[in-house]
Amino acid sequence: MIRQCSVSSLFRAVLTSVVLLCAVGLQAATPMIGLDDNASDNASENVAIDTLIADTLDKGLLTVATEHVIMAKRTKVQRDWSTWRPDPQRALWMALIIPGGGQIYNRKYWKLPIIYGGFMGCLYAMNWNNMMYRDYSQAYLDIMDSDPNTCSYNKFLHLGKQITSANEERYKQIFKKRKDKYRRWRDMSFFCMIGVYALSVIDAYVDAELSEFDISKDLSLKVEPAVMSIDRNGGAYLGNTSVGLQCSLRF
Numbered sequence: 001m002i003r004q005c006s007v008s009s010l011f012r013a014v015l016t017s018v019v020l021l022c023a024v025g026l027q028a029a030t031p032m033i034g035l036d037d038n039a040s041d042n043a044s045e046n047v048a049i050d051t052l053i054a055d056t057l058d059k060g061l062l063t064v065a066t067e068h069v070i071m072a073k074r075t076k077v078q079r080d081w082s083t084w085r086p087d088p089q090r091a092l093w094m095a096l097i098i099p100g101g102g103q104i105y106n107r108k109y110w111k112l113p114i115i116y117g118g119f120m121g122c123l124y125a126m127n128w129n130n131m132m133y134r135d136y137s138q139a140y141l142d143i144m145d146s147d148p149n150t151c152s153y154n155k156f157l158h159l160g161k162q163i164t165s166a167n168e169e170r171y172k173q174i175f176k177k178r179k180d181k182y183r184r185w186r187d188m189s190f191f192c193m194i195g196v197y198a199l200s201v202i203d204a205y206v207d208a209e210l211s212e213f214d215i216s217k218d219l220s221l222k223v224e225p226a227v228m229s230i231d232r233n234g235g236a237y238l239g240n241t242s243v244g245l246q247c248s249l250r251f
Contacts, residue, residue, distance in 0.1 A: 139153035
């Protein structure tokens with residue numbers, strides 16, 4: 001609002017100055033043109049000029065300034081995407097609020113299938129392990145009680161196998177181990193999903209930070225074989241040479 005008012009005031013002042021200068025010029029030129037006219041004609045011309053100035057200031061100037069501000073608001077500056085660089089702080093917050101939002105802000109759309117694929121894989125693993133954990137937990141509870149009607153553990157037995165007093169303890173241990181195993185895998189799937197989320201946030205921030213990293217041709221690391229002479233006591237011996245690797249860093 002302050003910027004719009006300042007532009008309007010500046011434009012109004014400029015147009016006012018132009019109108020006043022034109023009016024003064026007309027008034028100065030009127031006596032030279034009408035030297036032979038009478039005083040009443042000069043007075044009527046002065047009144048007409050004053051009326052024109054008043055009408056312009058009251059009606060036209062404000063309208064022109066308003067239209068100028070409206071046109072300036074409607075004119076959109078085209079962003080040059082070739083020179084655009086992401087803001088690391090904004091990329092960080094977008095990645096924290098929306099999974100994958102930092103990659104969208106950085107315009108790295110090819111990373112979205114990797115991130116969302118990781119989320120979907122972790123969710124699927126967590127759901128599957130949780131389902132198996134619930135089934136084996138119920139089977140373990142049924143085999144531990146003395147009610148013969150609770151026999152959900154039978155669906156885990158191979159064809160033709162039965163639980164008897166001879167192998168009951170072994171199956172109790174099997175159901176307990178599998179229950180604990182699927183619970184552990186379910187929890188690991190949850191932490192893996194948190195890890196994918198954390199990696200997406202770190203990737204968005206680092207990618208935005210490195211968007212202005214100098215990767216021009218002036219940066220180079222060159223490793224090449226070299227023949228080096230061995231100097232002893234300040235003197236070079238032609239016969240004392242060795243072959244090695246030479247590393248040169250250019251920046």
